[in-house]
Amino acid sequence: MQYDAEIGTGIPMLTTERKALILDTLAREGRVVAKDFSRKLGLSEDTIRRDLRELAAEGLLQRVHGGALPASKALADLPTRRKISVDDKAAIARAAAGMVRNGQILFLDGGTSAVALARALPLDLRATVATHSPDVAVALLDHPGVELELIGGRIYKHSNVAVGAVAIEGISHIRADVYFMGVAGIHPEHGLTTGDREEAAIKRAISRRSAETIILASREKLGAVSACDVIGLGEVDGLVVEKSCPADVLEPYERRGVPIVRAD
Structure with a gap:
């Protein structure tokens, strides 16, 4: 210094x-x-x-x-976040979409990364997608083989997702094969965080109802921290990152045994 x-x-x-x-x-x-x-x-x-x-x-x-x-820059308002790391999020979305298999039950989070993933899913996919994001649901309307389960509740406008007791009740009746989670911060010591307590509770509830939790990890979120804890790194089954993400940034996560998937 x-x-x-x-x-x-x-x-x-x-x-x-x-x-x-x-x-x-x-x-x-x-x-x-x-x-x-x-x-x-x-x-x-x-x-x-x-x-x-x-x-x-x-x-x-x-x-x-x-x-x-x-x-985290992911605490900015939704219109601003739609302009952050657009190309990287698209690459991460394509890599995550390549992990999806026909017949699975998926849970897609809200936010810009999840919407990018919804758009990247192949049109001939046959699967069930549950989401608490109206934006994600709209992005999948043209997928004829995708059955949509939209979780309702009070809309948290910062991310345009349903939160609250009604949403928790809806989530409790779904068991997903894979949950693709978006968060505001991903830190080697502090785990996954977001800026709102209710949104954090929703993410935890979804993760607990899913066999795997995969994090959509654009570069600006790595090493950042927000106010509300979601889950620890020990509960994460993988990070999907952009190809250009520096090795020294990823090393603390690899040291903790978190699988890393690099987008092409």
Whole structure:
């Protein structure tokens, strides 16, 4: 970390400079430890924690015990997320679609990655697809061999998915072969996270009713963390990532025994 130029000059760093340094460190190192950061800057830990709180309030990082981790770009609004990693999500969707077999019962999550997967499924597929996403259901209307089960409930507009007790009840009556899950954050230590508690509960419920849980893992989600826990990496049966994803980014997941599927 390059702090020496700021330390010992007798000129205190401005708040904006500290915050920029925090974000730069997150981008380069993937974490900020408040105690270490304050010591190296010669400032109180309370000052750094205040900076972290303010940056978290702006959605620029996710606070965790002792410091902060990168915030997921997947917490942006739906129109913005539809423009993020479009080509990579399409490649991931094609790879995930290649894992599907005739006769299976699938559960497709909500969000942009799941919609891309729905569009990538072959038109001659014969399967049952359950989803709590109206967008996914619409994307599959032209698949004559796909039986659709649309889970109802209160619509969480951030992801345009059904949540709540009615949705949980509907999920409880379905057993899926494979659940293709989309999340906001995928972290080697903190597992899978998303930004809403009810949406996290829905994802957990679906995973528990599925024989396999496969994560659609576009690059911006790897190493990021959001506020609400979904499941741990030990409950994941595979990550589907884009071909260009760096080996050092994937190594912590492979070390934990998570199978990795690279898109072509």
